[in-house]
Amino acid sequence: xxxxxxxxxxxxxxxxxxxxxxxxxxxxxxxxxxxxxxxxxxxxxxxxxxxxxxxxxxxxxxxxxxxxxxxxxxxxxxxxxxxxxxxxxxxxxxxxxxxxxxxxxxxxxxxxxxxxxxxxxxxxxxxxxxxxxxxxxxxxxxxxxxxxxxxxxxxxxxxxxxxxxxxxxxxxxxxxxxxxxxxxxxxxxxxxxxxxxxxxxxxxxxxxxxxxxxxxxxxxxxxxxxxxxxxxxxxxxxxxxxxxxxxxxxxxxxxxxxxxxxxxxxxxxxxxxxxxxxxxxxxxxxxxxxxxxxxxxxxxxxxxxxxxxxxxxxxxxxxxxxxxxxxxxxxxxxxxxxxxxxxxxxxxxxxxxxxxxxxxxxxxxxxxxxxxxxxxxxxxxxxxxxxx
Numbered sequence: 001x002x003x004x005x006x007x008x009x010x011x012x013x014x015x016x017x018x019x020x021x022x023x024x025x026x027x028x029x030x031x032x033x034x035x036x037x038x039x040x041x042x043x044x045x046x047x048x049x050x051x052x053x054x055x056x057x058x059x060x061x062x063x064x065x066x067x068x069x070x071x072x073x074x075x076x077x078x079x080x081x082x083x084x085x086x087x088x089x090x091x092x093x094x095x096x097x098x099x100x101x102x103x104x105x106x107x108x109x110x111x112x113x114x115x116x117x118x119x120x121x122x123x124x125x126x127x128x129x130x131x132x133x134x135x136x137x138x139x140x141x142x143x144x145x146x147x148x149x150x151x152x153x154x155x156x157x158x159x160x161x162x163x164x165x166x167x168x169x170x171x172x173x174x175x176x177x178x179x180x181x182x183x184x185x186x187x188x189x190x191x192x193x194x195x196x197x198x199x200x201x202x203x204x205x206x207x208x209x210x211x212x213x214x215x216x217x218x219x220x221x222x223x224x225x226x227x228x229x230x231x232x233x234x235x236x237x238x239x240x241x242x243x244x245x246x247x248x249x250x251x252x253x254x255x256x257x258x259x260x261x262x263x264x265x266x267x268x269x270x271x272x273x274x275x276x277x278x279x280x281x282x283x284x285x286x287x288x289x290x291x292x293x294x295x296x297x298x299x300x301x302x303x304x305x306x307x308x309x310x311x312x313x314x315x316x317x318x319x320x321x322x323x324x325x326x327x328x329x330x331x332x333x334x335x336x337x338x339x340x341x342x343x344x345x346x347x348x349x350x351x352x353x354x355x356x357x358x359x360x361x362x363x364x365x366x367x368x369x370x371x372x373x374x375x376x377x378x379x380x381x382x383x384x385x386x387x388x
Contacts, residue, residue, distance in 0.1 A: 004172040005158045012183035015157070015215050020187040022214035023194025028201075030054070031061045037189070039113035039138040040071055040105075043120075046130045047098045051091055051313075054200065060089065072111045074102035083269055083352030091313075092270055092354060096263075097125025115139040128174075136181060136192040144177035145192055146170065149199025155231045156203060159220025163232040239316040241281040242266075244356075245289040246321045248273045248364035249299055251329040255342040256366055258351065266315065272357045273321075273364075274336055283320045298332040299324040306363035310356045317356065323364035 027033065032045035044064060048057045064085060068074040074082065079099045086095035101123045105113055113134070114120055120131035132145035146154075151164040151173050158176075162169050184191035202209045210222050221227045249257040258271045276289045283289070286305070290296040305320040326332050333340050343351065345366060353361075 004160060004168070007176060007179045007183075009183065011218065012179050013185075015218050016180050016184035016191045017187060018214040018218075019194040019198055020184060020190040023190050023197055026201075027193070027197060028054075030058055031065065033193075037138045039115070039134060040069075041065055042134045042138040043101065043113060043123075043126070043130070044068070044098065046133050047094050047101070047125050048089065050094055050130075052089055056089065068102070070111065071102040071105040071113065074099060075106040075111075079269065080352060084350055087349075087351075087353050087358075088355065090355065092267060092352070094125065095352075096269060100124035101126060113138075115141065117141060117143045132177075132181075133192065133196075137189050140186075140189050142181045142184070142188050143192075144174055144181045145196070146173045146177045147196065147199075149196050149203070150177060152205065152231055153195055153199045153203045156208075156221035156227055157215065157219050159224055159226060159230065161226065161230050161232060163234050165234050166232070237314065239311060239314060241279065242315045242317045243278050243280045243283040244317060244319045245276045245283040245286070245305075246273045246319060246360045247275070247289065247293060247295065247299070247301070247324050248321060248360060248366065249295070249324045249326050249332065250364075250366070251326045251342060253342075253344075255344050256348075256361065257326070257332065257336070257340055258343055259336055259340040266312065267354045267356070269352065270354045270357060271351045272353075273360055274340070275360075281316075281318060283318060286322055289322075294335040295332050298328050298335060299326055308359055308363065310359065319356065319360065319363075321360050321363040 032041050034041065045057065045061060048061065048064070067085065068077065068082075077099070079096055082095045082099045083092060086092060089095075104123050105111060109119075115135065115138075117131045117135040120126050120134055121128060126134075129145050129147050132143040135141040135143040136145065148164065151170070154160075154173050154176050155162065155164065155169070160169070164170070164173070180195070181188055181192065198213070198215075202213050206228075208227050210216050210219070210227065213219065213222070216222050221230045251257075256273070258273060261267050261270050261272055263269050274293045274295065276284060276292045278284060284292075286301060287296075290299075290301075301322045301324040305322045307318070307320050310317040310319060329342070333342065348361070
């Protein structure tokens with residue numbers, strides 16, 4: 001990276017120490033920040049925090065720690081158990097990867113989280129950032145970590161007016177993060193967590209709190225009045241359309257018919273009402289949906305569907321939901337295959353249901369749209385996402 005700035009050893013030591021001391025005085029009280037740090041809870045928290053608000057994870061982390069206090073405890077559970085507890089956290093692939101990670105730790109490391117970044121990186125769901133975070137924070141290893149918050153801090157420190165995803169910038173950020181981790185010495189654990197906290201709470205994307213920043217005197221962007229221009233905005237990908245026709249079928253006992261989605265892909269492994277999907281802006285008609293699902297003549301549907309929009313990271317989803325009554329409950333279950341089953345409303349909280357699937361049920365008058373059907377949604381305070 002010949003055109004990008006490099007650090008100096010003395011300046012790096014000063015920056016790392018200032019961030020570590022600031023963190024010791026200003027760290028938020030979060031449930032995974034134990035003394036001493038528990039390596040497995042560190043792994044679990046880092047995977048849960050990927051692209052999810054800190055407040056939402058903090059709200060749910062205690063129940064995960066109680067249910068799965070060790071890798072062995074999670075490995076003994078099914079992936080369905082983990083998905084059910086994960087409901088409402090989004091990005092459900094992480095739940096499957098967390099379960100696979102626990103199984104790998106049990107099978108390959110006798111249930112003990114490895115302390116080397118290379119071995120951590122080989123675990124399912126553990127990328128370079130998570131490996132560096134766990135190695136440095138839980139084990140005191142001088143390993144770097146770079147996420148969106150750290151990239152922003154580094155770009156502003158050096159006055160680099162580029163987007164974090166621009167070619168070459170991430171390689172440079174990892175080089176600088178490596179220098180700073182090494183310069184932090186015995187303070188590497190508090191430095192590593194501190195630089196993430198600094199980006200989340202002080203060096204924020206908009207209106208950074210430079211007066212409260214422990215390294216503002218080292219910051220080129222602050223000195224040049226360029227904090228509002230660094231980093232440049234990322235290029236946002238256009239969400240592809242996806243249209244879903246959902247048929248929410250209930251039987252005479254008030255049970256609802258649900259079936260699992262394919263294990264991979266969007267909402268992989270979660271439960272849903274029978275659905276027809278296509279890559280288009282508008283769902284197909286009710287008649288075609290019934291024919292595609294193989295339930296025509298087996299149910300009675302309402303005349304008008306409920307419609308809602310739903311956005312994922314990569315998809316702009318349009319959903320139409322028809323409420324229906326089963327005419328032949330046994331035949332419709334057989335028509336949908338052996339994996340479809342009838343569930344009472346009270347049992348829905350034991351299943352892995354995503355936000356979109358809960359809204360389908362709510363649109364048909366079943367349960368609530370909250371994190372667990374039948375329970376109201378608890379509002380989390382607005383906190384900057386960990387990974388921006």
